Amino acid sequence: MSDTSPPAPATDAVLEPEPSEPVGAVQVRPARSRRTTAVKVVLAAVAAVVVFLAPAYIDAEYLTVANWVMVGAVGGMGLTMLVGQAGQLSLAHSFFALVGGVSYAVLAGPRDEASYTGLGLPSLLAAVLAVLCAGLVGAAFAPISGRLRGIYLGVASLSLVFVGFWLARELPSLAGSTSSGRYAPSLNLFGFDFGELHPELHVLNVPMGKVERSFWLYAALTALAYVLGRGALSGRVGRGWRALRDNEAVATVMGVSVVRQKALAFAVSSAYAGLAGVMVVWWYDGLMKPDESVDFGTYSTTAAISYLAICVIGGLGSLGGAVLGSVVVFGLPQIIQLVTSSDDYSGTGFTPGVITNFVFGSLIVLIILFEPRGLAGLGARLRAVLRR
Amino acid sequence: MDTLVQVLVNGVGKGAVFALLATGFVIIYKATETINFAHGSLVLVAGYVAYEVKSDHGWLLGVVAGVLAAMLFAFLVERVLLANARHAHADSLAILTIGIDVVVVTEISRRLGTAAAPFLGDPYDTKPIHILGASVARTYVVALLVALVLLGAFFLAFRYTSWGLAMRAQSENSEAAALMGIRSWRVTASAWAVGGGLAGIAVIFLATNDIGGGSGLLASHTLAFAAFPAAIIGGLTSPGGAVAGGLIVGLTDALASQYVSLEFAKVAVYLVMLAVLVVRPSGLFGRVEQLRV
Numbered sequence: 001m002s003d004t005s006p007p008a009p010a011t012d013a014v015l016e017p018e019p020s021e022p023v024g025a026v027q028v029r030p031a032r033s034r035r036t037t038a039v040k041v042v043l044a045a046v047a048a049v050v051v052f053l054a055p056a057y058i059d060a061e062y063l064t065v066a067n068w069v070m071v072g073a074v075g076g077m078g079l080t081m082l083v084g085q086a087g088q089l090s091l092a093h094s095f096f097a098l099v100g101g102v103s104y105a106v107l108a109g110p111r112d113e114a115s116y117t118g119l120g121l122p123s124l125l126a127a128v129l130a131v132l133c134a135g136l137v138g139a140a141f142a143p144i145s146g147r148l149r150g151i152y153l154g155v156a157s158l159s160l161v162f163v164g165f166w167l168a169r170e171l172p173s174l175a176g177s178t179s180s181g182r183y184a185p186s187l188n189l190f191g192f193d194f195g196e197l198h199p200e201l202h203v204l205n206v207p208m209g210k211v212e213r214s215f216w217l218y219a220a221l222t223a224l225a226y227v228l229g230r231g232a233l234s235g236r237v238g239r240g241w242r243a244l245r246d247n248e249a250v251a252t253v254m255g256v257s258v259v260r261q262k263a264l265a266f267a268v269s270s271a272y273a274g275l276a277g278v279m280v281v282w283w284y285d286g287l288m289k290p291d292e293s294v295d296f297g298t299y300s301t302t303a304a305i306s307y308l309a310i311c312v313i314g315g316l317g318s319l320g321g322a323v324l325g326s327v328v329v330f331g332l333p334q335i336i337q338l339v340t341s342s343d344d345y346s347g348t349g350f351t352p353g354v355i356t357n358f359v360f361g362s363l364i365v366l367i368i369l370f371e372p373r374g375l376a377g378l379g380a381r382l383r384a385v386l387r388r
Numbered sequence: 389m390d391t392l393v394q395v396l397v398n399g400v401g402k403g404a405v406f407a408l409l410a411t412g413f414v415i416i417y418k419a420t421e422t423i424n425f426a427h428g429s430l431v432l433v434a435g436y437v438a439y440e441v442k443s444d445h446g447w448l449l450g451v452v453a454g455v456l457a458a459m460l461f462a463f464l465v466e467r468v469l470l471a472n473a474r475h476a477h478a479d480s481l482a483i484l485t486i487g488i489d490v491v492v493v494t495e496i497s498r499r500l501g502t503a504a505a506p507f508l509g510d511p512y513d514t515k516p517i518h519i520l521g522a523s524v525a526r527t528y529v530v531a532l533l534v535a536l537v538l539l540g541a542f543f544l545a546f547r548y549t550s551w552g553l554a555m556r557a558q559s560e561n562s563e564a565a566a567l568m569g570i571r572s573w574r575v576t577a578s579a580w581a582v583g584g585g586l587a588g589i590a591v592i593f594l595a596t597n598d599i600g601g602g603s604g605l606l607a608s609h610t611l612a613f614a615a616f617p618a619a620i621i622g623g624l625t626s627p628g629g630a631v632a633g634g635l636i637v638g639l640t641d642a643l644a645s646q647y648v649s650l651e652f653a654k655v656a657v658y659l660v661m662l663a664v665l666v667v668r669p670s671g672l673f674g675r676v677e678q679l680r681v
Contacts, residue, residue: 089479144662147669151423151482155620156665159658166655294654295610305486312483350498357494364487368480369473 051219055212056204063215064283065334069323070218071279072330074225076310076322078272081229083308084317085238086265087245089150092141092157093273094303095164096134098290100274101281101299102168102175103130105184105288116182117173123187127278134274135267142263149248161294161301168290168299181289184281186210187217195286210285218279222323225272229319232268241265273307306330309360313367315374324375328363332356393522395646396639401528402599403638404535408590409615410622410630411539412583416462417624418559419579420470423482427587428612429492434458434588435595435605436496439506447510454508455588462584466577493609505604509596527598538589539631542582546627555579559625587612614641617661623674632672636660 055063079093108126109118121129141160148156168175176182186195194213201208232238240261243251248258280298281288291297310329314321336352371377409427416424424430438454445453465488470481500506507513512526519529546552557565558575566572594600594608601607618637622629640660645653670676 089482144666148665149669150479151624152620152665152669152671154423154479154482155616156662158616159662162655162658166651169651301613305490308483308486309490354494354498357490361487361490361494364490365469365484368476368484368487369469372476372480 047223051216053203055208055215056206060209060211061338063211065331065338067211067214067218067279067283068334069326069331070222071276071283072307072310072326073222073323074279075273075276075307076314076326077225077229077319078269078276079307080311080314080317080319080322081233081241081272082265082269083311084315085233085245086241086261088145088262088265089154090157090266090269091154091301091304091308092160093269093307094299094301095157095160096138096270096273097277097280097303098164098168098175098299099137099270100130100134100277101288102277103133103274104278104281105176105182106174108184109182110185113182115173116176123185124189127187127275130278131271131274134277135271138270138273139263139267141266141270142259145262145266146259158301158304161299161304164299165291165294172290175290176288178290178292181287183286184288186282186286194282214282217282221275221279225275226319226323229272233319237264306360309364313360313363313374315376316372318374318376320379321374321376328375329356329360332359390522391646393520394524395642397519397522397524397532398528399639399642400635401531401593401638402642403635404532405590405593405599405634406614406618406637407539407631407634408535408586409612410618410634411542411627412586413615413619414622414624414627414630415555415579416583417619418627419555419576420466420481421478422470422485423478423624424485424583425482426465426485426489426492427583427615428609429489430458430462430584430587431591431594431612432492432496432605432609433461434584435506435508435591435608436499438508438588438592439595439605442508442510447508451508451588451592454591455585458584458588458591459581460584462580462587463577466580467573470580471573471576497606500606505606507595507597507600507604508592509598513596513598525598527593527596531593531599534589534593538586542586543627551578614657617657620671621661621664623668623671625675626671626673629671629673 058066075093075097079090082088082090104126106117107119107121107129108123109116109120111118111120119126141157144156145153169178172178186193188194192213194217195210203212206212233241240251240256243254243256244258244261244265251261252258277299289298291300294300296302306329310322310325312325313328314323314325333352333356336355340352367374373380409431412430413424413427416422416427434454434457436454437457438450440450441453442450465485469484469488473481473484476484509527512530515526516523517526517529518524546555554565554570554575555578557568557570558572562572565575590612591605591608594611595605597604600611614637615634618633619630620633621636622631622633637657637660640656641653644656648656664672668674
């Protein structure tokens, strides 16, 4: 992926000298000047206020779409770090989401249900542990990921999706039955229940129910994922990953442990996927249900490809791009569904799903052909034009 | 004993179909270094055209039209899309083919709609014959014979014709081949066309009641996915390995679905692939990649 991926967001300014400068001249800026820090704090505060007030102005159905987009964004950020920054092709992202979702359902599920295993842990603890579980499973893939490279790794990771599909069906006491699934509780943060159906909390006289509360939660989680990811990429870890991506042999010579960095990249990426999996369970009102086929469904090969599409459309390696990619891949079908009403049952109509698939399929092709850096690359071009 | 014969014939027959797919897959990989995630789409295009032509002009013309359509489609994908992205990284091209696949699958399943699933194996589908006292589906036997003839012809061509020589030379060293006067675009485009043609033959066995099951043509896209593990097990750079990989996948699938469960059969194929990759990261017969620093 070396020549398709943009440099890490944080190092943009250093790696992209203005065209007029001689090649190799590096702009030296202090890592964090006081003024940019102040600007960032103000921007973050403004964003927080906007997020806090948004549910009062936006309809619940559109908030639901936004929440789904943020699920894709968190998952996409994890995958884009792995594929775009560490150069490890993975088609197993939906499997790690499944691991996260199932872990949460088991850890937080009630203890007294006859047919399902549950540990009855507090939901916050369960969510954190579920994310850790997904990360550990990702790290446990190391004996294989450490030996394989490129497309062999991609297809090998694809086998995890098949294994996950099979295990989820074989173990209904953990993953829920295929027909009806199982339910896990919503997040309860020190008495603040994100699944509250009869809210007493009002913002601008609008009751803040389940969807509105989830919007806050998801926005916070997306921001957290972005900040953590950016921190990892701009530091030693990110440099190690990029060295690995560009040339494994050189990375070894430079003192980067290839096997350990690959395992770390997989662990971090699958922890993100695990968080996305927990968010999926919350988004479905706590329903954890294994797929009915390995091709289509929430944790299927199609979902794995959708996550990859998010990364490619957004621009491989770009965290912000993953959010934009998710708007296209996860958001578009839902939005089209909201604004159109379909009453065609022959199955040959242009349903929202069909249109979205056309859009993102051709976007992938066009982006690889014309702008390998994706939407993030378009953004960078736009900024360059504006700066001139 | 009867069951075992039946399982083995089924496995080898199915494996022969996978071998057709995997060989096309490997040829495309050798010529353009692109993993063709759209291989299932080639299968679908051939099947859809065959299905449309078949209703008016009979089965044989339908199959011919389907194979030609898949060859043309593969040729166009290479000429129009891949040839214009020559500087893109190989992995990016693989992702590009995912985009093609999404569009083709969506359009063809939209066209088929919720109407009854089309089947393509008219002359042999659901007609059992008896071998060694066991009753086996004729589809598997026909598939095996057709695959033997086609793959035999392909390997002879690969070994003895100038086309085969050009292809081997290019995959060995594309710059040197170009300097020797081999036209690179002919090699890459013909490789894609051959891959498309083999996929077009494969679909007339995949879209049957015997191999594909109740959902006919649409299931063939899913089934064609098994070309990946087949090609990977054999090693992506080895056409002979693709045949071996196809047979391994077919036999694993048949044995596991008979003796364990249908559900497990899908996973078993991938478990075998993982096991092979752990021991031999470039597949059984694949060339070990040399790294230059």
